[in-house]
Amino acid sequence: MRPLRGAPLLTLLVLLGPVTAGLVGTLAPALGVFPALGGTRPSLAPMTALAAWPGLPGAVMLSVGVGLAATAISLVIVVLFVAGWQGTRAMAGLEQALAPLLSVPHAAAAFGLAFLIAPSGWIARALSPWATGWERPPDLLIVQDPLGLAMVAGLVVKEVPFLLLMTLAALPQVRPAQRMGVARALGYGPVTGWLKAVFPCVYAQIRLPVYAVLAYSMSVVDVAIILGPGTPPPLSVQVVRWMADPDLTLRFQAAAGAVLQLALVIGALGLWRLGEVVLGRLGRVWAEAGARRQGDGVLRLAGLGLAMLATGAVIAGLAGLGLWSVAGLWPFPEAWPEAISARSWLRHGPGLLAPGLETLWIAGAATALALALVLACLEAEHRFGLVPGARSLWLLYLPLLVPQVAFLPGLQAFALMAGVDMGRGAVILGHLVFVLPYVFLSLAAPWRAWDARHASVAAALGAGPGRVFRQVRLPMLLAPVLSAAAVGFAVSVGQYLPTLLIGGGRVQTLTTEAVALAAGGDRRAIAVTALAQTLVGMAGFALALAAPRILWANRRGLRAG
Amino acid sequence: MAGLRLEGLRITRAGVPLVALEADIAPGEVLSVMGPSGSGKSTLLSAIMGTLAPSFAMTGRVRLDGCEITRQPPEARRVGILYQEELLFPHLSVGGNLAFGLPRAVRGRSARAARVAAALAEVGLAGFADRDPATLSGGQKARVALMRMLLAEPRALLLDEPFSRLDAGLRVQVREMVFARARARGLPVLLVTHDAADAAAAGGCVVELG
Numbered sequence: 001m002r003p004l005r006g007a008p009l010l011t012l013l014v015l016l017g018p019v020t021a022g023l024v025g026t027l028a029p030a031l032g033v034f035p036a037l038g039g040t041r042p043s044l045a046p047m048t049a050l051a052a053w054p055g056l057p058g059a060v061m062l063s064v065g066v067g068l069a070a071t072a073i074s075l076v077i078v079v080l081f082v083a084g085w086q087g088t089r090a091m092a093g094l095e096q097a098l099a100p101l102l103s104v105p106h107a108a109a110a111f112g113l114a115f116l117i118a119p120s121g122w123i124a125r126a127l128s129p130w131a132t133g134w135e136r137p138p139d140l141l142i143v144q145d146p147l148g149l150a151m152v153a154g155l156v157v158k159e160v161p162f163l164l165l166m167t168l169a170a171l172p173q174v175r176p177a178q179r180m181g182v183a184r185a186l187g188y189g190p191v192t193g194w195l196k197a198v199f200p201c202v203y204a205q206i207r208l209p210v211y212a213v214l215a216y217s218m219s220v221v222d223v224a225i226i227l228g229p230g231t232p233p234p235l236s237v238q239v240v241r242w243m244a245d246p247d248l249t250l251r252f253q254a255a256a257g258a259v260l261q262l263a264l265v266i267g268a269l270g271l272w273r274l275g276e277v278v279l280g281r282l283g284r285v286w287a288e289a290g291a292r293r294q295g296d297g298v299l300r301l302a303g304l305g306l307a308m309l310a311t312g313a314v315i316a317g318l319a320g321l322g323l324w325s326v327a328g329l330w331p332f333p334e335a336w337p338e339a340i341s342a343r344s345w346l347r348h349g350p351g352l353l354a355p356g357l358e359t360l361w362i363a364g365a366a367t368a369l370a371l372a373l374v375l376a377c378l379e380a381e382h383r384f385g386l387v388p389g390a391r392s393l394w395l396l397y398l399p400l401l402v403p404q405v406a407f408l409p410g411l412q413a414f415a416l417m418a419g420v421d422m423g424r425g426a427v428i429l430g431h432l433v434f435v436l437p438y439v440f441l442s443l444a445a446p447w448r449a450w451d452a453r454h455a456s457v458a459a460a461l462g463a464g465p466g467r468v469f470r471q472v473r474l475p476m477l478l479a480p481v482l483s484a485a486a487v488g489f490a491v492s493v494g495q496y497l498p499t500l501l502i503g504g505g506r507v508q509t510l511t512t513e514a515v516a517l518a519a520g521g522d523r524r525a526i527a528v529t530a531l532a533q534t535l536v537g538m539a540g541f542a543l544a545l546a547a548p549r550i551l552w553a554n555r556r557g558l559r560a561g
Numbered sequence: 562m563a564g565l566r567l568e569g570l571r572i573t574r575a576g577v578p579l580v581a582l583e584a585d586i587a588p589g590e591v592l593s594v595m596g597p598s599g600s601g602k603s604t605l606l607s608a609i610m611g612t613l614a615p616s617f618a619m620t621g622r623v624r625l626d627g628c629e630i631t632r633q634p635p636e637a638r639r640v641g642i643l644y645q646e647e648l649l650f651p652h653l654s655v656g657g658n659l660a661f662g663l664p665r666a667v668r669g670r671s672a673r674a675a676r677v678a679a680a681l682a683e684v685g686l687a688g689f690a691d692r693d694p695a696t697l698s699g700g701q702k703a704r705v706a707l708m709r710m711l712l713a714e715p716r717a718l719l720l721d722e723p724f725s726r727l728d729a730g731l732r733v734q735v736r737e738m739v740f741a742r743a744r745a746r747g748l749p750v751l752l753v754t755h756d757a758a759d760a761a762a763a764g765g766c767v768v769e770l771g
Contacts, residue, residue, distance in 0.1 A: 385615035453644055456612050459635035460642045461662040461713040471661070475652040557651030557695035 005384060007376035011436065012395060014373060018411060018433050019399055023262075025410025029255035036417050037248055046252035050260065053253070055232030062234040063264055066148040067218030070155035071272070075210060077156070077310060078163040080303030082202075083194035084296075086176060090304060094311065095168065099545075101161040101314055103486070103537040105494035107514050108530040110154040110226040112317020114143045115324060115523070117150065120332050122320050128333035137332050144229050151228040153313070155217045160310040163209060169445065170205035174198060189296035191303075196287040200280070207276075208393065212400040214272055215265045219403030222496035222511070226518045235261050236405040243409055243501065254409060262406035269401070318534060324527035344524040352510065352532050359509040359536055362424065362499070363492035366431035370439040370488050371481070375474075377440070378447045382455075383465055396440055399433045408501040415504075427507045430498035431491075439488040446480035476558065478551065482544035489540035493533065510536060562627035564588050565609075565717045565749040570621035572601065572608055579617070580605050580770060586717075586749035591740065593760035594753045596770030602753035605770075606719045609751070610642060611635035625716055641715030641748075643723040643739070647706040649694040655681070655705055656690030662713040680708045684738070699727055703735045711742060718743050720752040724759055736762050 028034060032043035050056065085091045116122050120137035128134040143150050176198045183193030203210075219236045228234055233241075235257060242254035324330075328339030380386060411430070415422045450473060458468045474481065496511050503512075510533040517526045552558040567584040580601035586592045596602055607613045609623055612635050623631045630638045649658050659677040667673050674690070681689050684704040694702065703723070710718070723739065724732045740763060743750045752763050760767045 451648070453646075454648055454650065456607075456610060456635070456642060457644070457648050457710075458650075458661070459612065460610060460638075460640060460715070461709065462636050462639070462664065463661070464634070464636045472650055476650070478652075552652060554693050555651055555695065556693055557649075 004376055004380045007373065007380045008386070011373045011377050014369075014429075015399055015433060015436055016395065018430065019402055019407050021414060022407025022410035023402070025413040026255050026258045026262075026406055027410070029252050029413055030259040032252065034252065034255075034413065034417075037251060039252065046256035049253045050256040053238075055238065056235075058232040059235040059238055060260070060264065062148050062229065062232070063218050063236065063261065064268055066151050066155070066224075066228070066234060067214055067265075067268055068272075070152045070159060070217040071210065071214040073152065074156050074159040074163055074213060077160050077303070077306040078167055079195070079199060080191070080299055081164070081307040082167050082171070082303075083191045083199065084300030084303040086171070086180070086194065094164070094307065097311060097315075098161055098165050098168075099483070099486075099541050100538055101311060102165065103490035103534075103541050104158070104314055104318065105490070105511060105530075105533050105537055106154075106158050106220070107222045107226060107494065107496060107511055108321070108534040109158050109314050109317060110223045111514065111518075111526055111530040112321050113154050113157060113313055114150070114227060115320040115527070116313065116317050117153070118143045122316070122335070125333050125335045134333060143227055146229045148228055148234070151224055151234075154223050154227040155220065157310045157313045157317075158223075159213045159217065160307065161314075163206065163213060164307075166206045166209040167202060170202050171198075173205065174201040176202075187292045189293035191296040191299045192292065192294050196283075200283065203276075208397045211269055211272070212397060214268060215401045215403055218265050218268060219261055219405050221405060222515045225515055235264070236403065239405050239409070240497070240500070243412070244505070251409075251413070255413070258403075258406045258409050261403050265401075265403050265406075318531075321527040321531050321534075324523050325531050327524065344528050348525050348528040349532075352513065352529060355508045355510050355513045356532060356536065358424070358507065359493055359511070359533075362428050362431055362507075362509060363489045363536075363540075365428045366435045366492045367439070367485050367488040369428070369432050370436040371485050373436060374440045374443055374484070375481075378444065379469055381448075382452070396437045400437055404434075404497045408497055412501050412504065415502075422502050422504055424503075424507055427499055427503045430502040431495050434495060434498065435488040435492050438491045439484045442484035442487045443480055447477060450477060479544075479548040479558070482547055483541075486540040486544035490537040493537040493540075562624075564590070564626065565751065566622075566624040567609070568622040568624065570605075570608065570623065571619070572604055572613070573618050574616060580608075582768065582770075584751075584768070586751060586765075588747040588749055589744045591743070591750040591752055591763035591765035593763050593765060593767045594751065594770055595755060595757070595760055595767060596753075597755060600770040602770060603721060606642065606721055606751070606753060609717075609719060610640050611638055639714070639716045640719060641710040641713060641717065642719040642721065643706055643710060645722045645726055647694075647702040649697075649702060649705060649709075651695060653694070654690065655686070655692045655694055655697070658694060658705060659690075659709050659712055662709040664712075664714060676712070680712055681705075684708055700731045700735060703727065703731075704738070707739055707742065711746065715748065718748045718750045720750060720754075722754050722756075722759075725754070725756060733762075740764075 029039065030046050032039050032041065032045055114121070119140045119142055124132070124134065124137065179197045180193055183197040184190070188196065221236050221240055224234045224237045228237065232238065239254050239257040239261060242250040242257065323337065325344050326340050326342065327337035328341045328343070330337035381388065408430070412422070415426070454472055454476070455468050458472050463471070494511060496515055499507055499509050499512050510529060514526065514529040514533050517529055548558065565586040567582050570582045571578065572580045582605060584592055594602055594605065604613070604617065608619050611633060613619060622629050625638065625640065650661065653661060656674070656677045659680055660673055663673055663676055667676055677690055678687070681687055684707070686701060686704060694705065697705065720739070724736050727735055736759065752759065754760055
């Protein structure tokens with residue numbers, strides 16, 4: 001009983017300890033304090049050095065611009081789609097595709113998109129030469145364009161499934177069918193009615209996920225390396241470059257940049273909040289003005305089209321990766337390779353075995369730890385009647401709101417000071433910080449929705465709390481437990497920065513390997529690595545779906561859910 | 562001193578009184594507690610079982626066969642319960658559900674299987690041990706739920722509107738079966754219901770709540 005009571009506290013420590021320590025460890029060098037590198041007295045030198053970097057204005061603009069644009073576009077697509085298609089077959093179809101789409105790592109999706117839209121990509125090939133007249137790839141900067149448009153697109157295609165999942169999870173609580181019934185009876189069109197009657201309450205529920213998308217999009221590194229501009233890059237990428245520089249004095253500048261990145265995210269979140277208030281006011285005026293239909297048909301089609309485009313881009317991108325991974329000679333502008341061969345897999349596959357095993361090991365350990373902590377927290381909640389407040393949800397989201405690049409360098413700084421060798425174990429703990437919130441968010445709702453009278457019956461039959469947990473609750477909730485584990489596993493597989501910074505470049509996973517190939521441009525190597533990364537992430541989901549079906553094949557009562 | 566005694570039982574939530582009951586149920590007798598929904602009937606049962614949510618406060622004592630059980634954990638009280646839904650464990654077979662309730666003192670795989678088979682035969686479900694509970698009819702599920710509870714050898718039985726979901730014909734049949742078996746085993750029974758017919762069929766005292 002005792003250790004279980006401490007579970008929520010331990011979980012909080014595991015989540016927030018690294019974030020807090022990392023922020024301190026970033027802030028100190030940013031203010032000139034880093035004894036290991038000779039910085040013993042506070043000074044503003046790192047900040048002035050950062051300010052003197054000529055690329056700073058461009059990097060800051062990119063960070064803020066890309067973040068706000070990707071978040072706003074993703075949210076608009078999700079809202080239009082759900083507004084127009086709630087409860088339809090199109091929605092059910094997309095819901096089916098959500099889990100596999102979510103498990104695609106950001107890096108793989110970004111590579112897939114790059115292979116589609118690049119001047120020599122699939123889209124250009126499909127249109128050449130008959131429509132474009134191009135016999136050679138045009139000299140256009142589409143991928144890594146200076147405005148970061150390709151990067152925005154790469155983020156949107158991955159954030160749309162995430163926000164869609166969050167919206168669909170929040171939707172039942174606001175009873176949309178009843179609200180829409182009233183709105184439609186009052187003569188409102190489907191989209192206008194949904195936006196006026198349902199959306200405000202849904203948004204209140206998905207606010208934190210939206211903030212997480214904003215913070216992530218502003219400070220992401222792997223997608224930026226693959227799709228973002230290089231000179232200057234978004235601020236977070238520059239921070240990582242400075243961190244990796246052999247000239248250790250650049251660490252001060254890197255820390256200053258990381259602190260600026262944190263400030264930018266806080267500022268952007270404030271700006272977004274302000275936008276919420278203003279739009280909320282305008283929306284109320286709009287709702288009370290009584291317009292029944294405002295372009296409902298067009299908006300409905302736009303929602304469907306954009307959602308299909310976003311999901312289609314990921315799927316087509318993966319297909320493109322698949323084709324490149326088995327392509328023999330494939331000259332431009334052919335739409336299909338001249339020959340199919342396993343050569344790329346045979347050549348690059350063996351080298352991926354070691355990082356593949358490392359990926360499995362780290363993701364497996366981080367997921368197992370996260371699952372144990374989350375189950376302990378939820379069980380403590382059940383046994384001791386704890387009621388988690390709204391604040392605990394904020395704490396859970398905190399690691400997703402603080403930019404990775406703001407606190408991971410600090411953890412590295414601490415390790416450097418303490419002379420600790422940060423190996424695989426530290427990387428696992430680093431991944432845990434990001435895996436745990438997702439596992440908790442996935443499992444909490446089904447766990448709490450379980451009919452607790454089953455526990456009462458089992459107790460009346462003489463079963464103690466431990467036996468009820470092991471023999472009744474866990475088996476009955478096997479499916480949601482495994483899907484939460486699959487989500488956590490996929491999150492870990494996709495992590496780039498924690499592996500890179502905590503591992504000090506010595507821990508190599510499929511993701512770090514794939515991103516490292518971005519600069520080289522060997523399409524076949526990239527395709528093989530990115531696909532391997534995707535397959536590992538998806539394997540978790542496949543297992544999570546299959547296991548309950550096999551174990552409970554003769555139990556109809558467990559298959560409905 | 563045998564039977565179920567509630568001595569000055571008072572349940573409050575945030576200082577607001579919810580239920581107060583004084584009762585003495587002899588072995589084989591039924592006390593029916595009636596009241597509209599929200600009158601605290603289910604809360605009363607939770608208090609006797611020991612599964613009261615922490616937001617409730619309880620004073621008074623619950624005695625079972627002379628021993629006070631108020632401070633005991635639910636699994637040690639030997640108070641059985643049947644809810645409106647059968648709540649058979651969906652991951653276990655019908656036999657597995659019964660074996661879950663069978664005390665550990667019955668040792669050996671074959672001895673346990675024999676007890677389960679006998680219990681199933683007693684309610685006309687011989688040969689059902691390997692069935693998936695989700696494939697049973699409503700009446701069959703009710704019988705399995707009853708036998709699962711009785712196999713745990715409770716010393717009192719609580720009934721939380723256990724007949725209200727069954728249709729009229731089945732209802733009389735299941736009700737008869739439950740009361741007959743409780744009487745045969747000499748169990749004090751506390752029935753909460755909002756149906757006067759259930760209370761009348763129980764034949765014991767009736768208390769109104771709320």
